[in-house]
Amino acid sequence: MTKTTTCVYHFLVLNWYIFLNCYIPHIGRDEEKLKEFHDGGRSKYLTLLNLLLQAIFFGVACLDDVLKRIIGRKNIKFITSFRDLLFTTLAFPMSAFVFLVFWSLFYYDRSLVYPKGLDDYFPAWVNHAMHTSILPFSLVETILRPHHYPSKKLGLALLSICNIAYIIRILWRYSQTGNWVYPVFASLNSLGIIIFFSVSFILTFGTYLLGEKINHWKWGATVKPWMKKK
Template sequence: PAEGFQRDRLYWRHSGSLVRASHGEDFYVHIPLPCFELVYVFLSYYISQTRNPQISTILANGGQWKYLTFLNLVLQPIFYGVAFLEDVLKRIKEKKDVKFITAFRYLLFTTLAFPVSAFVFLLFWILFLYNRELIYPKFLDVIFPAWLNHAMHTSILPISLAEVILRPHRYPSKKTGLTVLTVASFAYMGRVLWIYSETGTWVYPVFAKLSPVGLAAFFSLSYILIIGIYLLGEKLNHWKWGQFISLLFTETLPPYPLSIPPGNRRRN
């Protein structure tokens, strides 16, 4: 029918952004590479500096896992690895949907990968520009050169924004999305407080400057910020893909435009 043809034509026209046509089916071969490269470069540099006594001091009492920057550097490749796996399985199995992996990819990006990367970018640079000693003391420049600082705290946002712009995402219900993000946020804040209670040292210098009330206010504002980022990501997704989301996520579409039999493509 004509309506079916319109859906097929629409799908074909916009499939370049959906990794299904003109812009290539290699999107997830290329996009994950910067993420994996960032982690590889960081870990290689980190390993080469393990004998540096300053590194040992920085990573004492919790190791690298106490830093949100490092957790984000692990989170991003995990997401793009899942996205790459989903894309490959769809082609190997010739299925339109690998349901569990697809759902997990949507949930991982919308509730964690995008909000955390944007949060790290914003909060780091806000504090850095205000007073870098609160978040990234000057002596760290000797250990982590400027290019590595930007790799960890700057490049993460453009990569996540590219994912938003180049591919639509199905956001979960507000309740589900905010619950996942809230649990993750409070888990990290709880870890920060636990490390302090066990060692008497704060993960970031800024916390040592705050009173208990100031610390509560900082955590509250940080939580509001990351929730705002989540809602902004949802708005950006709707702004870019809103007119196609209902079609893309409710209609049964073929995995490849060329798989549509020519006889089924009838014009009005």
């Protein structure tokens, strides 16, 4: 892929995520049945947090593209390093995690994560925009350019901090309102919730390692000098 193709891709995907981040939070805002969706805003739904994360990443990627053309690669090492850290530790693992968990629960019992009544408010294309397209976009990004992965210790530590922060957010909200963010938690006892969170931890670690493997498979010769520093 040429640098121009990569720049265009980043620009188009950034605008797509900006549109979704502006459009989705306003769906059914005045509908009584969707008050729970809007109560607490973006921070309680991992899907919406992920959309915001993807928009931030592709925004940084676009900034990196532009600055490289204006002032050169050597003068923006910080931006490039931040771009890679954001993608490797959060953007790719979270897009893969949301995709895998949502569709696994959806096809097992959609009432656990996306009750059928939501179809009246969220068209199918919105559902796929939130939960399907996120992974292909991240995979294309992996193939378009190499990314410098941090040490596994640092990468998994940052991912763990974000996981713990979101779990705390879920539990805090339940303690304040008595309502779970996702119906799946209401169907589990305390032990089941602990197991669910533990499996989620393992899965996010797996998606991190998957991204690293794909990156090394596609760009092994390119990233090898960096990988020796781990």
